[in-house]
Amino acid sequence: MTAEQVCVVGGGLAGIASAVRLLDAGHRVTLVEARAALGGATYSFRRGDLMVDTGQHVFLRCYQQYRELLDRLGSADRAAVQDGFAVPIVRIGVPPHVLASNRRLPAPAHLLPALLRYRPLRLGQRLAAVRAAAALRRIEPDDPAADRVSFGAWLAAHGQDAPTVARLWELICVAALNAPPERASLALAARVFRTGLLDRADAADIGRPTAPLAELHGAPATALLRQRGATVRTGVRVQAISPEGGRFQVSGDGVQLTADGVVLAVPHPQAARLVPAQAAPDRARWARLGAAPIVNVHVHYEQRVTELEFAAGLDTPVQWVFDRTPAGGSGQYLVVSISAAEQVLSVRANDLVRTYLAALAELFPAARRARVRDAFVTREPRATFRQEPGSRTARPPARTRTPGLALAGAWTDTGWPDTMEGAVRSGQHAADVVLAHLGSTSNPPPGTGMTEWSEGISRLSRPGPGDDERSEEMR
Ligand SMILES: Cc1cc2nc3c(=O)[nH]c(=O)nc-3n(C[C@H](O)[C@H](O)[C@H](O)COP(=O)(O)OP(=O)(O)OC[C@H]3O[C@@H](n4cnc5c(N)ncnc54)[C@H](O)[C@@H]3O)c2cc1C
Secondary structure, eight states: OOOOEEEEEOOSHHHHHHHHHHHHTTOEEEEEESSSSSOTTSOEEEETTEEEESSOOOEETTOHHHHHHHHHHTOGGGEEEOSSOEEEEEETTEEEEEEEOOTTSOTTGGGHHHHHTOTTSOHHHHHHHHHHHHHHTTOOTTOHHHHTSBHHHHHHHTTOOHHHIIIIIHHHHHHHHSSOGGGSBHHHHHIIIIIIIISOTTTTOEEEESSOHIIIIIHHHHHHHHHTTOEEEESOOOOEEEEETTEEEEEETTEEEEESEEEEOSOHHHHHHHSOGGGOTTGGGGGGGOOEEEEEEEEEESSOOOOOSEEEESSSSOOEEEEOOOTTOSSEEEEEEESSGGGTTTSOHHHHHHHHHHHHHHHOTHHHHSOEEEEEEEEEEEEEOOOOTTGGGGOOOSBOSSTTEEEOSTTSSOSSOSSHHHHHHHHHHHHHHHHHHHTOOSOOOSSOOOOOOOOEEOOOOOOOTTSOOOEEEOO
8 A cells, every 4th residue: 555645845843853753654755845955944054164054043951852853863963962051141341150050959959059149130139039930830831821921020920120030031031932021921931941941950951053054954854854755845835735635736836746644834924825724714813923033143253252152141232142163163253142133123234243243342352352254144033923922822733624734833832932842843743633634653663655756846946035034144
């Protein structure tokens, strides 16, 4: 008997994770991606002698499904995970303070020494923070009531004054949820702080790519999927998905495919346009998820200006800064990541570069004397959905009303924030929904997913102008 055909639309982490799961279950898979390469929001481009990620990404040890996917892709060695959570906090004119957990203590006591010794706060504020952390452990991330409240309002109600919020909670909340506490859902904050920091002593160890994201995700995924027999079509934008007699016609850009199941793994605006009306009558509500931007300022110095691999900034425009100097590369390549970047999204690149060169020089005195080889800005206007109170009600489940058609993407209802872990989980879950429809289960022996899908491709096309809002700008 021939295995059923499944089409995965969208080649970000959700689509990649889906395709791997479907192949594992023995199905024939075609993955269709609009861009020239897989990887989705995690992509890189060349600029001079640098490979540049348009957005700096980090992960935590508790991103289990994401880390397992890296293992499957064979790229786990292109990322480094800390042996113990430690974040250097940099301020102007003050030596860095390291906020570090003590892994010898059981959770949540592993964080006590860090909080009690946290120099940017006064002793009373530190004690109040310990009490709030204990209360946060009792918040259930899946409780709908917790999603109706803002994290900021909850912190205020739990004795956190403005400096404590700005100097402690906001540091992590902005980076993890791409929103300041007053605009972040308490449920999603609880997911981050509980799963990441409070429930296990090693969960928050920070992982960082040591290679460009394209080498961590897109390229090895393409290789693995093809080696497992999947058909990977890049530069093909899907325009329509039509259910027909229990199967699906997937068409667009000269492509016409017939599939027994479809995983639609594209961002929510595109998903709302592509999903058949009967499959998701409430799709108009997805628009409520909106978009939140992230901006990165990239500076390549001729000399090293800091020994820190990464740091979070306090009382400076530098939220987080990462050393991305490639192995064997000369000088030092720093990337400043600015989350919840609404205020700077439309600031001219020249002005942003000027502001951040000055801010880096204030933090790292060696930067005042270092020559700048290159400096530029990347902007991701739709980096994540707005992870605000009430957002969960706009996130659809994987299962649609049309059997055999499932939704995936970090924006779907994973219970996780818009992260790489959420994307991978969503993809796996959507694959399971399609597998249940096809009468299969996940994880039979690998190596059974050969494809012989006949399809009519008359033309391969890349996304047209205006399709891609992500941009690189010269200084
Ligand atoms: C700047 C930035 C920084 C981030 N930092 C972090 C971080 O530090 N840690 C973290 O965990 N997460 C981070 N994220 C979020 C993370 O990147 C996303 O949650 C995740 O990559 C989303 O994956 P996805 O597969 O759901 O969606 P996407 O990656 O958006 O993939 C969707 C794919 O669908 C394709 N597509 C769209 N329409 C069509 C069509 N019609 N036909 C075919 N293909 C189509 C798109 O081209 C795209 O490749 C960051 C995101 C950005 C932008």
